[in-house]
Amino acid sequence: MSVTTSSPSSTSLGDFLKSRRTRLDPASFGFSGRRRTPGLRREEVAQRANISPTWYTWLEQGRGGAPSASVLERIAGALMLTHTEREHLFMLGLGRPPEVRYRAVNDVHPRLQRFLDSLPSSPAIIKNPVWDVIAWNRAAAVVLTDYGALPPDGRNILRFLFGHAEVRAKQHDWESVARFVVGAFRADVARAGLVSEAGELVEELSSVSPEFAALWRENDLHNHADGGVKRLQHPVLGAIELEYSAFAVDGRPDLGMIVYTPLDDDIAARIKTLADSATLAAPAAAAAMPE
Structure with missing residues (x-):
């Protein structure tokens, strides 16, 4: 077997692995015995990761070539890496982040909710990969929809757009909006590896909306991150224009944030006044999450 010489990236990988290994408490993993250095031994990490001790040793020494993604996943689990550490491990080992892992957790950290709430005149929402709205601010509730008045399974953006006549009536150009939304939704579920999981929603929408079924068959793709302008006919504010931007949520690759400015x-002042005076349903469940 040929062994490659070390490179700066492989050396950095080895240094990172060693630093994560030496911070772990052997007793908490059932390992005992006297030790000259803190943390787990190399063979103990290899045992936990179900890989060869020799192979793991080579990785720490910067030898043996690039590991596979599956090996890095097992090592990340063995070393109890956080999401950020796991991502760093993949960048060092493969030069790319790990593939997105979808977590069906429909809440956000209170810090993120406070950020949404700090935008008094800009509607802002956070959605998961299947476009369920899981967090929002007061401006979004008065301009878009009072999501708190709906059950969690009723907060899906595509269900709104294709199943509610009043939502359709608010759109300046419903056909263009619908085409874009379906293409962006398709891209999101594919990126998250959720094509099969989204199948039930796609079937539901196709059965109730021939327009959705036709757009879905076109297989178009769009990118929400490009931003744009949303035009609405609001029952109180009248015709309004909102510039929207999409943002990733750091540490939560399964979520996306959209802010409408x-x-x-x-109009900004009137949105704030309307939001301040409105009687709304209970806020998003995120407020109950622990700090």
């Missing part, structure tokens, strides 16, 4: 200062 009014293009007119007067």
Whole structure:
């Protein structure tokens, strides 16, 4: 077997593995015996990761070539790495982040909710890969929908767009909006590896909306991250224009945030006034999450 010489990236990988290994408490994993250095031994990490001790030793020494993604996943589990540490491990080992792992957890950290709430005149929402809205601010509740008045399974953006006549009536150009949303939804579920999981929603929408079924068959793709302008006919505010931008949520690759910024200062002030005075349903469940 040929063994490659070490490179700066492989050496960095080895240093990172060693630093994570030496911080772990052997007793908490059932390992005993006297030790000259802190943390787990190399063979103990290899045992926990179900890989060869020799192979793991080579990785720490910067030898043996690039590990596979499955090996890195097992090592990440063996070393009890956090999400951020796991991502760093993949960058060092393979030069790319790990593939997105979808977590069906429909809540957000209170810090993120507080950020949404700090935007008094800009509607802002957070959605999961299948486009369920899981967090929002007061501006979103008065401009888009009072999501708190709906059950969790009723907060899906595609169900709104294709199943509610009042939502359709608010759109300046419903056909263009629908085409874009379906293409962006398709891209999101594919990126998250959730094509099969989204199948039930796709079947439901196809059965109730021939327009959705036709758009889905077109197989178009769109990118929400490009941003744009959303035009609405609001029952109180009248015709309004909102510039939207999409953002990733750090540490939560399964979530996306969309912020709608009014293009007119007067509209911004009126949204804030409306949000301040409105009687809304209970806020998102995120507020109950532990700090």
